[in-house]
Amino acid sequence: MSRYQHTLAGTTYAFDGLVELMAKATPARSGDELAGCSAESDTERAAAQWALAEVPLTVFLNEAVVPYESDEVTRLIMDTHDVQAFSPVKSMTVGGLRDWLLEVASGPGEAAAATLSALSRGLTPEMVAAVCKLMRNQDLIAVSRAVSVVSAFRTTIGLPGTLATRLQPNHPTDDPTGIAAATLDGLLLGCGDAVIGINPATDSPHATSELLHLLDDIRQRYEIPVQSCVLSHVTTTIGLIEAGAPVDLVFQSIAGTEGANKGFGVDIAVLREGNEAGKSLRRGTVGENVMYLETGQGSALSAGAHYGTGGKPVDQHTLETRAYAIARELDPLLINTVVGFIGPEYLYDGKQILRAGLEDHFCGKLLGLPMGVDVCYTNHAEADQDDMDNLLTLLGVAGVPFVITVPGADDVMLGYQSLSFHDALYARRTLGLKPAPEFEAWLDRVGMLGADGRVLDLQPEASPLRSLTGPVA
Missing domain, CATH: 3.20.20.70 (Aldolase class I)
Incomplete structure (x- = not known):
């Protein structure tokens, strides 16, 4: 039996590893169809998203999407992971992280920004990609707005x-x-x-x-x-x-x-x-x-x-x-x-x-x-x-x-x-x-x-930068 599976509409969908599960859970796009990894139906995609929601975040620290031995990006991700920053969410699943992010984002602005900033080094890109696949557009907007990066x-x-x-x-x-x-x-x-x-x-x-x-x-x-x-x-x-x-x-x-x-x-x-x-x-x-x-x-x-x-x-x-x-x-x-x-x-x-x-x-x-x-x-x-x-x-x-x-x-x-x-x-x-x-x-x-703080509608001859391209004809 596959480690990743979900039964939907009377059919059990099984996914052979984290790579396949992530791909099948991704909203439809032509590039994944070109690569041959996209879900074959909306039903399979929904089943993959259900299965992905149940994956513990710690799995991403033990099951590499791209092999550690052959890829320096994977080595960078794994070797620089901040365990302390990860601790607030380490017991969560991907679905649990989604719910937590939305709850944090709905709170007071400065507190939400501080919480999400402190978390950033504790998340791997694969964790973030996974939770993104479970989100509606409005979810992505709500959480993004709560994050402040300067x-x-x-x-x-x-x-x-x-x-x-x-x-x-x-x-x-x-x-x-x-x-x-x-x-x-x-x-x-x-x-x-x-x-x-x-x-x-x-x-x-x-x-x-x-x-x-x-x-x-x-x-x-x-x-x-x-x-x-x-x-x-x-x-x-x-x-x-x-x-x-x-x-x-x-x-x-x-x-x-x-x-x-x-x-x-x-x-x-x-x-x-x-x-x-x-x-x-x-x-x-x-x-x-x-x-x-x-x-x-x-x-x-x-x-x-x-x-x-x-x-x-x-x-x-x-x-x-x-x-x-x-x-x-x-x-x-x-x-x-x-x-x-x-x-x-x-x-x-x-x-x-x-x-x-x-x-x-x-x-x-x-x-x-x-x-x-x-x-x-x-x-x-x-x-x-x-x-x-x-x-x-x-x-x-x-x-x-x-x-x-x-x-x-x-x-x-x-x-x-x-x-x-x-x-x-x-x-x-x-x-x-x-x-x-x-x-x-x-x-x-x-x-x-x-x-009112708006940029004025200046003609080139009235511009303080009028000499930038030489005399105005």
């Missing part, structure tokens, strides 16, 4: 009542004038307090250095309390730090298995090296968090590095959450999931993208991370901007620390749809949220805020 460099990210933004001024040829124009557009609409971050068209050190100097010149000219980042490979950035380039944040994409990270050309050791290199510059003013990390459901599957114990495919949500163990080790300023960026092969439509965005935000924050979301989709997905409006609004209610914004919601370099600068203004206005406090003070100081 990080800082030149601005403070994650304070209650704030919504920061990454200003993403990408350009297909890294043209400085085009990047400066997009940066001006975002700053005039109150965006950029999380980071002004460029995805470069090339990873060459020379091109990356030029972009770093461009952003740093803008920051210093207008005395903007913000951090910049050119999202080159971590090894490129380490080399530029050694060469004296003005690096604020060290970027890298990460994933939930050793094999997937090898596909990105990194391991935990080189990520730690990047973190230390960034900190050595001491360029922050209000904090010392220097890493910027990106993740996304489906990255391990796309690399063919999604297999776990017994050679079984691990569901993409669980693998995504395992990446947060690496992020937690690096104590980043920012981490975000690029939730719909990888494509419909992994998240097919707006419903799946919305669910995944809420999942990733919940799991990241519960594990103690300043978890942002790139609310986005590719043009061949069954999604549109209405779906992104819905996800942005729900994430704002859930207390997301930051989102990504691009001119017109259309990234012409990466070829995908995200949020516009105006979308961030909508979320702040509608939900009563503010920018990061240091950035808000700057907006006020240069005359870009009205008496």
Whole structure:
């Protein structure tokens, strides 16, 4: 008889190990169907969720989803588990943890935030992924909102009542004038307090250095309390730090298995090296968090590095959450999931993208991370901007620390749809949220805020930043 089973509607469903049980309990998504690990029916999925609810949390400390011997992410998870922090929930099942989290989240705000913060190091990513699979969207929102995770460099990210933004001024040829124009557009609409971050068209050190100097010149000219980042490979950035380039944040994409990270050309050791290199510059003013990390459901599957114990495919949500163990080790300023960026092969439509965005935000924050979301989709997905409006609004209610914004919601370099600068203004206005406090003070100081705290509708010729791209025609 299988260790994991449940009888539903007269049929007994048995699950061969924790890997299969977790996969079958996951809400439907195209990536798991592609990997061949998804539940075959809604009834089987419900049975798996019932069975998963009865699993003691201690099982996750003894039954690895990805083998300890062959995967450094698993070793990091197991070797850094905080037994003392785990003690308040160690006797619970997955279902019991769900009920406890919802009870804590319904209590007084400061007490709930303190309780959940103290727990974060006691939970493994697999425990958090498991409890997430049992939750409705409203459960994910309620608990996420109760969690407070704060990080800082030149601005403070994650304070209650704030919504920061990454200003993403990408350009297909890294043209400085085009990047400066997009940066001006975002700053005039109150965006950029999380980071002004460029995805470069090339990873060459020379091109990356030029972009770093461009952003740093803008920051210093207008005395903007913000951090910049050119999202080159971590090894490129380490080399530029050694060469004296003005690096604020060290970027890298990460994933939930050793094999997937090898596909990105990194391991935990080189990520730690990047973190230390960034900190050595001491360029922050209000904090010392220097890493910027990106993740996304489906990255391990796309690399063919999604297999776990017994050679079984691990569901993409669980693998995504395992990446947060690496992020937690690096104590980043920012981490975000690029939730719909990888494509419909992994998240097919707006419903799946919305669910995944809420999942990733919940799991990241519960594990103690300043978890942002790139609310986005590719043009061949069954999604549109209405779906992104819905996800942005729900994430704002859930207390997301930051989102990504691009001119017109259309990234012409990466070829995908995200949020516009105006979308961030909508979320702040509608939900009563503010920018990061240091950035808000700057907006006020240069005359870009009205008496009600809203960003003014300034024409370029009236802007205090009008010289950013040269004379206005």
